[in-house]
Amino acid sequence: MLLMAAILIPLVSAVLIALAPEARAKTIALLGTLTQLVVACYAATVFDWSFSSRAQLGMSLAWFEGLGVNLSLGADGVSMVLILLTGLLGPVCVLASSTAITTRVRTYYAWLVVLQAAMAGVFAARDVILFYICFEFTLIPMFILISLWGSTNRRRAAIKFFLFTFTGSVVALAGLVYVTWFNATLDRASVPAVILSQHELLGTWTFDVSTLITAGQLMSAGEQAWVLLALMAGFAVKVPLFPVHTWLPLAHTEAPTAGSVILAGVLLKLGTYAIYRFALPMVPEAVATYAPHLSMLCVVGIIYGGLICWVQTDVKKLVAYSSVAHLGFCMLGMFALNNTGITGSILYMVNHGLSTGALFLLIGMIYERYHTRDMNQLGGLAAKMPVWATFMVFFTMASVGLPGLNGFVSEFLCLLGAFQASSSWGSGAWGSDIEPVAAATPGALGPWFAMIAGTGMIIAAMYLLYMVGKVVWGPLKTPHGHSAGHAEHSGHGASHGSGGHGTEDEHAHGLPTDLSGREIATLVPLAVLCVVLGVYPKPLMQAVQGSVDQTVAVVRTPLRSQGATPAPARHAPQPTNPAKTHGEGAQ
Amino acid sequence: MTERLAFLYPEIVLFVATCVVMVLGLSKSLRARKSSAVVAGLSVLVAGFLAVVSTPRASGDASCPLSGVVFSHAMTPEMGQVLLPELAPYAKAVIALVGALLLLPLAGTVDRSDEAKIASGRAGFDPLRSNRAEFYAFYLFSLTGLMLCASADDLIWLFLALELTSLPTYIMVAISTSRNRSREAGVKYFFLGALGAAVFLYGFALVYGGTGTTNLNAIAHSISTGGLNTITLLGMVVSILGLCFKIAAAPMHFYTPDVYEGAAPQVSGFLAFVPKTAGFIAILLLCAAVGWGYSHAESGVGSLLHAVSADPLVQGTGKRLPYLLWLMIWVIAALTMTIGNVLALLQRSVKRMLAYSSIAHSGYMLVGVLAGPGDSASTSGVSAVLFYLLAYGVMNAGTFAVLAALERGTDAEGERIEVETLDDLRGLCASHPLLGWTMVVCSLSLLGLPPLLGFFGKLPLFTSGIAAGQITLVVVLGLNSAIAAFYYLRLAFTPLLESRDEGTPAPVLAPFRSRAAGAVIAAVGVLVLSAVGGWAMGHAFDAAKVSGAAAVTAEGH
Amino acid sequence: MLNLIQDTIVHAEPQTLGAASQGAGHAHGQTDWSVAAIVALPLLACVLTGLCAALRVKSKLPAWLTVASLAGAFALTAKTFAAHFMGAESHAFVVHVFDWVTFSWAADVHAQGPQTNELVANFAFYLDSLSALWMLFVTGLATLIALYASEYMSHDQGPGYCRFFAAFSLFVFSMACLVMADNLLLLYLGWEGVGLCSYLLIGYFYKKPSAVAAAKKAFIINRIGDLFLAMGVMLIFVQFGTVEYSVLFEKAKPYIELARAGNFAQIPFVVKLIPCLLMGGAFGKSAQLPLYVWLPDAMEGPTPVSALIHAATMVTAGVFLIARTYPLFLLSEVALPAVAWVGALTALLSATIGMAQFDIKRIMAYSTVSQLGYMFCGLAVLSPSGGVFHVVTHAFFKALLFLCCGAVMHGFAGQLDLRKLSGVMKMPGWRVVGFGMLIGCLNLAGFPLTAGYFSKDMILAEAFVTPGTAVIGWILLLTAGLTAYYTFRVFFRVFVGPVAYEMGDEHHGADHGHDHEHGHGQGHGHAKDHGGGDGGHHQPHAPGWAINTVLATLAVLSLAATGLYFVGGDHGAVARLVDQSSAGFHSPLAHHESGAGQAPDHGAAAGAGRASGHAVVSYVPEFVRARAHQGEVHAGTFFGADPHKAMYFVSAGVGAVGIFVAFWLHLAGRKTAAASRADALLPALGPLPGWAQGKWYVDEFYDFLVRKPLWVLSHILYLIDSYLVDGLVDFVGAAPKAAGKVIRPSQSGELHGYALGMAGGAVILIVIVALVAT
């Protein structure tokens, strides 16, 4: 029920916002998202973290019974963590929008909270179709946020965002349905009794996630490859991996600040989460086979995205492309298919959400003041906005992956995972024939992947410091034509900033020269989390550990290789049995 | 024999109502004239109710608790077609519900100026000039034909039912507005319709020639026992090609955009549902007569097309139409959805866009036809088609009703100006929130966006297609949904996101409340069915029971 | 952050560093708190100064907070040192504070052989003689320099002041993590942390584009090294299943045995790769070839920063890393030779550049690079104690030199050009600075009996002792001469000779004490030239008490450091400390039998081991073993003499020559600040001085070779992304519309066309289907 509440509360507040007067919209949205956060936090306390691989807090309601579609919710450790991230970014985004959004306020906040609900739904869904519904439904609010409150090119960006991701995910749906059908035609007699006892719904028509994951493993290698292709067609776009990333910079650049924050913070994680939740355990053999190819895309994305960042003049575009590079790291860790890599990858999801989300917030604050994101028009803002500059440098460092801040832990683990995952470690190719290498894991990546991806760390420093060097440091430069020297006299700091005419325009939209209390309040939680997760990531790692262990075990030894069922027989599909619900029961 | 009449109570009711309506429409009393629409609507609902409660069921335990209350007959092969034994109650109920929904926006279609003149005293009532009653009569005739399709057990019956469905619509189109465009639409529709009818009629003749009977049960029996001979197969191919006209599938789709654009929107909405439903029921019946029990491995064809169309993963599941028929429908389905969608992309005219989208939706549904029966709602393509007809009927009625409910004043000749292009819909959510949101909801539903009704319509097509091994076609379907997303998004978000240009007047509400009511009811229906559609889908599945061809006993004629 | 202290747990894990120290390393309950506090105090200072910034404190409070906490850290370090490492025996111990990147996972049931299923990298501190020594001078110098900076930075009181001291404290915190880490990952944290602080402090005058660029450059080039370090850490983890030193060295033992036995062929390539990767990290942080280019530019930062970070402490982190992981470096036959060559070439190259510079701070920077090369050579010629001793002495005298330069810069409004300053020592109030400079210069030049003299000699002598490294020795000897020359070039030009000066273009000196924000580096509208001696309204102002105190203390300390050579062991206290640590040949790590205390006595052995003529030094395994066992196999000689003794005289002679040349060229007969006898010599050398002054155009070369191509590539990639990748997407997106346009003519509106389409379509369909079906 808690998960249901986490989804329903935003929906209810959306309705309230639609009914309430324009002036109340923000308050209701804030309360709604805060309530969602509180519910998510409460759910996290109820959650039994010692069994984090198990879906908990479950509930199930029949929806389209004939189709086997249920409103079935549940969360394991990874889902819970991401639900918390979603909950956290909700109030932050509402706060961040308060001065930026002045037109159609009700519509804005209503869709914003609807988006929150949909995202929570994705993470909480234990039914493939419910997952898909929420996955797709996120498109609509985002589409509206971009097309109504975006920048000049917003309509094109919104359409591209929608169509690109929609197209991909339709194919992914086909893949998921194929697995469903495979499961339905599975001959229960050919499945070992142990597995059957755990997954009662094997061999019936069901969209239950854990059943399908088990069934998927029984597919032949060829089938798995096709299904993987279909899944990646949908999820890689969302991540986005290298060749299918082009919607992202556009969408980021055009989206309003809160949209960008959510886009970077949670929406991209839908793709990585989906790959973790479905691709990895459902088609483990195919993933193991194609991990090097997919990782190659990640590595290309890291370097390619990073280098492109370096030549941007639009700050927001720079950060947007940096997401391509960062998510490359995240996916590289995922495709390392070992504990370090996948743990790092999941941590990366959270950390990227925090640090890049915060960077978008910061850029939004600048945009609100100067109405430009052009690095050639902005410079040396440290002189004028020291608080902003402090945060900017801080989050840049988090994004660069400075140890002690959150980005490092995940980036290091992702790289370490890739580094470890080489089949040649034990084979003597590396000369390690004296005794087995201690922490090598089977895989097809290896040091070269890590090394080349690691250059991404250097490139990240290059482009992010380039940005900081241009915008934060250097002689003061602001648009609206006042020269650096001029501004230096008028804007000598926040304390007496109202004197010069450099501040007139700021007064026009009621913003102080430096950050307001509200703006600081949006950043502080993120900053605190960046430090906490950088210094003490252990709880987070423990939270996802059970789930990751399970996934790794599946990838290492998929069911089919366990000898019991060399080739499961098929039979005519079983009729749906709606009476049965899930193996993992409600609490 | 009287038991057999139980099948036809709904049609009888409709026919009686038709007569009553025609008479009422000639009354001098305005109230009597106005009551004709009410009578029409009520009769449709009563017919639907009767269909549910009085239709004899093949299985005693039909899922509707009311069934068998009025007449508790068990169905026998002599009584009706047993290929889709449970089809009639569901299909007729859907026809009645959607038909009633489609009636709401028809208000004032043909009699508006006349009635206005009478009301203003500029003219007296002239029975010769009054065509209101005829219009509702045509509407009822058409629905009668449609319901007859659902209970057809004979090719001749089917032919007559199809013609009864279509002929009135030709006139409805031609007289729906007094503009030349409607005349043009009428003539195109009529002439091409006659051509199409000739084609499927010829196909029927061939099927008869091949099997020696026109009774569908007997045909099925003949095919299952004697095999599918070439003439029968050719007859089936030609019949289905001809029926493609009814469902607006390629290559018989050409008329669709012109006719939908030329007709008044409420009539276009009618066209998008009624002939399409008739066509699909007919196609399903023909396919059921042939049966889905063929395996393609036997056909031994290794041509390129086979390589393209056969899915890479599943071979020879032995659950398909005969190869030739399968291949033709496969190609038609793929072509239809693609052509419909890519041409819809180019449109600015809303009605034309919806016409092309209607073509595309036929393509989607053909996937269900290919998939054939299954043992659950998720694997039965027939059930998917039947449910999709309901879903499409409701959401489609919503979009057209919005168009019908709006107008942009009248032109120099006193003819009202319709909402034509997307630009006319700008800012609709602001000026007419209910209609605007109806447009948003129905368009997104047509797009198949989860969790709206359209998605749950498409999902069984997806699942049944994959279960039948039609993975390539399902992917084509998916990609087409994505193409379609482009124009549906425009349709959904032009009212919501765009704001009206300065100086262009907002469209005003047509002075017929029922039109807007129809739109809103449709939107509510979409939302409600999105939540509880599982119930309707259960009935669709019950209706989709296909008796194996072998189960049909020979009783001949 | 204060939880850090509260969470402190006594981690009484027996240290298994070797047979000798087995069971001896139990943590001492008393010290654990204080060890954690060594790290925590600077962090506390950082937070507090940050608070000062938030509260807009404009006094010197941040400085005092910093000085106090650093002094506290120093006191605690000293206490720890005294308690544990003063005796002949020292025992390493670990203080566990809290878990960091520590997690385990389900074991892989299918794996064969020993599998590691946990990654342990805690906030835990490993204290042995090496880290204690390092912390001692880091915290000590930091305290002094913070005190110095309290005056030096006083023109910037306000947010900038807070920023400075926050970063300063953060630096000490990071350095403490780096040095005291008990695992490589925490070392990496410190490693990058000091990099960050370096970045922030170099870019302290952030309005100056050159400072921003220098900061960026420092960070990025360091990152290149960091990548190698990270790869090294990963390789260590993969190979040994741990990143904790204590476990690591234990696991590496079999390989060390192999190396000792000369069986390099049996050591896996992976293991040999480890030191090569770690080396890359060290070269980045310690500004060695090819990654040294950032350090000279780093002089854009305030001088105290240059003194502490870019001379005394941070840049020696590379030396520390190698010393810390010294056993691993013995596993590869190429690792130490590579270090040696890189160190020697760097020393020589940067010395030649230093000779041709005019900016005194830059000269000191190049000298730092050069001396770092010395330290690496010390490590590489199997004299880690020499290398570390040089680190310690260098820390003091180089800090002193920088602070003196800083005092000059402070007093002369940023003037650093040695052609525009002369006779500073004779000016009133500059005596302390002058003497400080003199002492520093003597140390750097290796003047006999100074600390620098002894530490340099240790390295030089070992270079000749160790077989095959004589070439390195000669290079270093030449460098020693050059060093003496350029060092005294500065001294003779700036501090003695006729009194003449020209003020710099920064007016913070005159505005001293003014409430003025961000004074540095900006052209504040003042004309560039203020005339020669008169200085307009600017007069040079002599340093105040804080600066003088610090300079005097440092001068005394750098002289006193000489004493380290004479107390506590044959090669001094430092050598003993190093030997007791992981870097020592006599540490329990390096061999089984305890050989503590005694330095090897390399008699005049036959010169047979001299691998002269070899471009690449190859280590004779027996020699390594001999070093550990006091054997006398193939020790090298210096023209038949014991290098240790010969070097006392040779290096003194070389130094003296350098000083004399400097005297003759730059002081004798010099009448003005600018002109000197050297100018007359320049044309004779052809283009060489110009090239040296242009830093051999290495920066330009890198720019041309790496940055420019990368920049062009990035633009090309962006074009590809915009037009090819995205173009493809747009193309696919446009395809349906295009297809629609192609078939749109079929909807001609003509009845006949439609009929034809229907009929034709039907016929074509039937024909196709029939063809396929038959």
Next chain:
Amino acid sequence: MSLMAVLAQAGSPAPMAASTLAHYLLVSALLLVIGLIGFVTRRNLIIMFLCTELMFQAAGLAAVAFGRYHLNLTGQTLVIFILTVAAAEAAMALALVVLLFRRKESLNAEEWQDLKG
């Protein structure tokens, strides 16, 4: 498969020679094609309508021939209904043509192509 065999499969006695049936069917097919070609080529609405009538009758002819071949009356029944429907269609067609003629004073189908795209 020969036509003969085809019809034999249908289980009917064959008092009418299969070749005779083939002739009928050929004529019927010709009628259909002629109707189709006429429909496509002619521009006069009435003639176009007559062409569709021709196609209807082609079906009718085939039905009668088959009915004779199968020796049952279904074919003739079908023809009766075809004629009826054709009559109804003719009525509608004429009405529509008149309606159109009133508007444009022309029976040319090409007058009516405003709707396109």
